[in-house]
Amino acid sequence: MTKWPLVALLGCVAAVVVTVLLTVPFPVLPGAHPHVDVLRDFTPAQLAREDAFHSAVRPPAYASLLVGLLVAGVLGLTGLGARLVGALPGHWTVKAVLGTTLVLVVGRVVTLPFDVQAERVLRRYGLSTQDWAGWTDDLLRGLGIQAVMSALVVVVVLALARRATATWWAWGALAAAALTVLGSFVYPVVVEPAFNRFTSLPAGQLRTDLLALADKDDVPVQDVLVADASRRTTALNAYVSGFGSTRRIVVYDTLLRTSSPREVELVVAHELGHAKRQDVLHGTVMGAFGAAAGICGLFLLLSWSPLLRRVGASSAGDPRVVPLVLFLAAATPLLVAPLANLVSRHVEARADLHALELTGDVDTALASEKRLSVVNLSDLDPNPLVYAFFFTHPTGPERIALAREWERLHR
Numbered sequence: 025m026t027k028w029p030l031v032a033l034l035g036c037v038a039a040v041v042v043t044v045l046l047t048v049p050f051p052v053l054p055g056a057h058p059h060v061d062v063l064r065d066f067t068p069a070q071l072a073r074e075d076a077f078h079s080a081v082r083p084p085a086y087a088s089l090l091v092g093l094l095v096a097g098v099l100g101l102t103g104l105g106a107r108l109v110g111a112l113p114g115h116w117t118v119k120a121v122l123g124t125t126l127v128l129v130v131g132r133v134v135t136l137p138f139d140v141q142a143e144r145v146l147r148r149y150g151l152s153t154q155d156w157a158g159w160t161d162d163l164l165r166g167l168g169i170q171a172v173m174s175a176l177v178v179v180v181v182l183a184l185a186r187r188a189t190a191t192w193w194a195w196g197a198l199a200a201a202a203l204t205v206l207g208s209f210v211y212p213v214v215v216e217p218a219f220n221r222f223t224s225l226p227a228g229q230l231r232t233d234l235l236a237l238a239d240k241d242d243v244p245v246q247d248v249l250v251a252d253a254s255r256r257t258t259a260l261n262a263y264v265s266g267f268g269s270t271r272r273i274v275v276y277d278t279l280l281r282t283s284s285p286r287e288v289e290l291v292v293a294h295e296l297g298h299a300k301r302q303d304v305l306h307g308t309v310m311g312a313f314g315a316a317a318g319i320c321g322l323f324l325l326l327s328w329s330p331l332l333r334r335v336g337a338s339s340a341g342d343p344r345v346v347p348l349v350l351f352l353a354a355a356t357p358l359l360v361a362p363l364a365n366l367v368s369r370h371v372e373a374r375a376d377l378h379a380l381e382l383t384g385d386v387d388t389a390l391a392s393e394k395r396l397s398v399v400n401l402s403d404l405d406p407n408p409l410v411y412a413f414f415f416t417h418p419t420g421p422e423r424i425a426l427a428r429e430w431e432r433l434h435r
């Protein structure tokens with residue numbers, strides 16, 4: 025009974041690995057030996073400032089993460105959460121939706137003091153421009169979106185588990201993969217606008233130059249959007265999201281206000297690199313297989329009767345499994361973070377190289393990477409554990425070293 029879901033789980037994991045091997049370059053720049061030297065580009069004062077910032081912001085940030093996981097673990101693994109959900113009134117779908125919301129709200133409330141503390145640090149260092157009304161608004165919107173999406177997935181999984189006791193893993197895996205792909209289309213048009221307002225970059229020299237750059241790169245771009253990030257942060261950033269008809273290049277208004285046109289071009293060239301290599305599409309494919317693997321793993325865990333007995337649920341379709349499912353959903357991303365980040369850092373380094381190839385502008389790349397690192401108070405020399413678990417991008421000094429190495433190899 026558990027043979028096929030196990031085969032499917034291993035198959036999906038293999039599919040993720042194959043997608044990574046086919047789409048991600050190891051190494052990013054063959055023959056390169058980038059030499060990272062933090063003190064060549066950053067002053068001891070800059071290092072001390074980011075170090076002081078991280079020493080202040082990380083304790084509350086990590087406490088929030090750990091306490092959140094701990095509470096989810098207590099609710100999910102001890103039977104406490106199951107009893108709470110069992111005591112809720114109504115049809116199983118009502119119990120599942122209310123139970124999901126309840127667990128997520130409890131998780132948010134217990135981490136609130138740490139989140140407030142982290143936000144205070146961001147403000148003290150001038151990184152956050154929000155007031156508490158705006159911050160609370162973001163928090164509630166984020167929680168609302170998370171609750172709706174989680175409840176949707178939980179109800180789908182439980183409905184399948186109640187209808188097809190032995191084969192729900194297969195239907196669930198298909199549904200999870202489909203929801204991941206759908207989410208990738210929907211995210212830029214539903215979730216992003218819930219937090220930011222987007223406007224087209226107005227007509228002018230910069231817009232003309234950026235679209236010409238995309239044209240030169242053979243990347244179809246309908247529009248370059250500006251996000252009003254300044255109501256939240258002073259950090260400088262840009263990103264590409266969605267694919268196909270929802271693909272968009274988004275530039276923070278903070279970047280436009282404080283950067284030279286050449287810098288903005290370089291940042292957009294990096295984003296064009298993501299678009300050209302279909303990084304969002306590949307990430308979605310990996311995510312879809314990963315989600316399907318997650319459902320197969322969930323089936324195997326929920327078929328394990330000692331675990332069900334322990335949490336006090338009668339079957340995989342019993343809404344009392346909800347706290348356990350939510351704990352697993354919270355813990356798994358952290359477990360796979362080191363591998364996911366390793367892949368992400370390679371993809372990011374490739375986009376950096378693409379920007380250099382497209383613009384040939386190494387000097388601006390070096391200057392802009394230095395400035396972005398300083399303005400964003402990036403950790404210039406993170407400890408290896410922090411790097412493995414939280415760094416989706418190479419560090420500023422690593423990106424500088426790679427740009428210098430690219431220049432050396434192309435001179």
Ligand SMILES: [Zn+2]
Pocket residue numbers: 294295298372375
């Ligand atoms: Zn990037």
